Amino acid sequence: MSINVPSCGGKDMSMKDIRLEQADPCDLEGLREAIRDNDKEQKTCPIEMDRIIIQNRAIERLPEIINEFAKGDKKKVLLVSDATSPYLRGSKSVKEEIYFLLSRSFDVNWFVFDNHDHVLHADDEESKKLEERIKAFDPEIVVGIGGGTVTDICKYSTYQVDQKETPLVIVQTALSVNAFSDGISIMIKNGVKDSIETRYPNVLIIDLDVIEKAPVERNLAGYGDCLSTLTGPLDWYMANALNMNHSYTDIAVDIMHKQDLQLLEASARLAQKDQEALRLLARVLTISGLAMGIAGESCPSSGSEHIMTHLLDMCADIQNRDVAFHGAQVAVGTVFATIAWDILLEEFEPKSVDIDACFPTEEEMKPIVHEAFSWISEQAAEECFSRYQKKLALWREQKETLKAFLENWDTFRTEIKERFVKPEYLVKQMHEAGCPTHYAQMTPMIDKATGRWAVQCCHLYRNRFTLIDFLYYIGWWNDEFVERVMERAGALDAGL
Numbered sequence: 276m277s278i279n280v281p282s283c284g285g286k287d288m289s290m291k292d293i294r295l296e297q298a299d300p301c302d303l304e305g306l307r308e309a310i311r312d313n314d315k316e317q318k319t320c321p322i323e324m325d326r327i328i329i330q331n332r333a334i335e336r337l338p339e340i341i342n343e344f345a346k347g348d349k350k351k352v353l354l355v356s357d358a359t360s361p362y363l364r365g366s367k368s369v370k371e372e373i374y375f376l377l378s379r380s381f382d383v384n385w386f387v388f389d390n391h392d393h394v395l396h397a398d399d400e401e402s403k404k405l406e407e408r409i410k411a412f413d414p415e416i417v418v419g420i421g422g423g424t425v426t427d428i429c430k431y432s433t434y435q436v437d438q439k440e441t442p443l444v445i446v447q448t449a450l451s452v453n454a455f456s457d458g459i460s461i462m463i464k465n466g467v468k469d470s471i472e473t474r475y476p477n478v479l480i481i482d483l484d485v486i487e488k489a490p491v492e493r494n495l496a497g498y499g500d501c502l503s504t505l506t507g508p509l510d511w512y513m514a515n516a517l518n519m520n521h522s523y524t525d526i527a528v529d530i531m532h533k534q535d536l537q538l539l540e541a542s543a544r545l546a547q548k549d550q551e552a553l554r555l556l557a558r559v560l561t562i563s564g565l566a567m568g569i570a571g572e573s574c575p576s577s578g579s580e581h582i583m584t585h586l587l588d589m590c591a592d593i594q595n596r597d598v599a600f601h602g603a604q605v606a607v608g609t610v611f612a613t614i615a616w617d618i619l620l621e622e623f624e625p626k627s628v629d630i631d632a633c634f635p636t637e638e639e640m641k642p643i644v645h646e647a648f649s650w651i652s653e654q655a656a657e658e659c660f661s662r663y664q665k666k667l668a669l670w671r672e673q674k675e676t677l678k679a680f681l682e683n684w685d686t687f688r689t690e691i692k693e694r695f696v697k698p699e700y701l702v703k704q705m706h707e708a709g710c711p712t713h714y715a716q717m718t719p720m721i722d723k724a725t726g727r728w729a730v731q732c733c734h735l736y737r738n739r740f741t742l743i744d745f746l747y748y749i750g751w752w753n754d755e756f757v758e759r760v761m762e763r764a765g766a767l768d769a770g771l
């Protein structure tokens with residue numbers, strides 16, 4: 276069996292299609308054409324969106340857009356938002372402004388998630404409430420206003436009710452996550468977060484005047500979520516090379532990579548709320564969402580850094596704390612992941628691997644997974660193990676693949692290094708952006724023991740192969756190695 280290395284994985288950047296590297300999310304037709312021309316293996320999923328609008332005063336275009344999509348005579352619009360204090364624009368909140376704007380021409384019903392005293396979660400309880408309202412009001416179009424969670428529930432609930440029948444417009448009120456421009460919802464099932472294929476919004480509206488008014492930590496969280504596109508694709512590429520994932524396509528990475536680096540370069544300007552830097556952030560976030568949509572799964576911007584974040588969220592309830600901003604946690608996770616990658620790239624000697632020792636049995640792993648999660652609940656531990664089992668079973672078939680991978684290590688290493696950003700540069704730019712670099716700086720803060728647990732146990736959580744799985748199976752990912760990662764992060768003024 277030969278190792279499954281995809282073509283031109285970053286080998287020759289000069290050969291990249293400039294239309295992909297400069298992908299403009301507001302020009303979906305142009306992007307589709309560039310993808311079509313480059314998708315020789317036909318691995319990409321279609322972008323099922325009609326329009327993305329990123330501009331000043333974009334919400335004023337809502338009536339025109341609704342008229343275009345709401346085909347019935349009743350003009351029934353269901354507005355969906357959460358109950359957080361809205362950002363002010365003039366004397367009205369953005370949500371009220373939209374409500375009054377639409378009420379002039381449409382029959383508007385406003386559904387508000389009741390989350391006055393807690394953080395809204397994308398779970399069955401909340402999605403059912405919205406589904407009931409959709410069925411009762413029977414709208415011709417749903418307009419969701421808010422952040423990632425509201426968007427995830429809107430995508431999920433409308434999909435549950437009638438798949439993609441009812442048009443969905445999303446008005447993004449902060450650049451907090453990249454969950455807007457894809458057909459995936461991150462939902463909590465049995466206490467565990469999972470990405471579920473749902474639907475795209477038909478239209479995504481990012482009003483830069485609204486974004487500018489959003490709390491700075493929310494936009495910085497979006498910047499943090501974007502950082503995962505520096506490590507997620509590396510994990511994805513490795514999983515593909517080890518036959519643990521077959522969705523990898525260069526196209527999804529190419530549309531993000533160059534603009535990610537531009538965003539990193541613009542970090543200091545972001546801290547100054549520079550309009551062009553915010554526009555770039557909006558663009559990069561949206562593109563990373565599209566990359567996930569093209570891949571048909573979240574891998575292009577979700578590797579081990581995201582799994583660490585999911586673990587932190589999973590134990591929030593039992594620790595009696597709200598979840599911190601997703602992207603803020605992701606940013607810190609990206610620092611850990613980058614350091615782990617750096618150590619591997621600099622020190623790994625493939626000949627030192629004892630291949631026979633790389634494939635633990637289910638009996639060996641079950642108590643380890645249970646030990647990692649049963650302090651949260653037996654149900655969570657069971658759920659994690661049932662997912663982990665699938666990964667382990669597939670991994671146990673890869674002995675020959677691993678052999679070939681180790682023989683080809685130098686090629687793989689060169690390809691990864693083409694896209695690799697060093698932890699020193701990453702953390703320096705994060706500091707310039709004003710982005711928190713420690714778990715202890717989250718709101719609410721995450722204590723050292725919890726942070727360390729999330730990093731250490733992330734590979735046991737789900738059926739997604741990342742760098743940390745590889746490090747674990749080759750015998751590197753142990754207390755000592757994790758400590759080394761923590762110390763290196765600490766030396767950069769980052770980490771726990």
Ligand SMILES: [Zn+2]
Binds near residue numbers: 500601
């Ligand atoms: Zn994310």
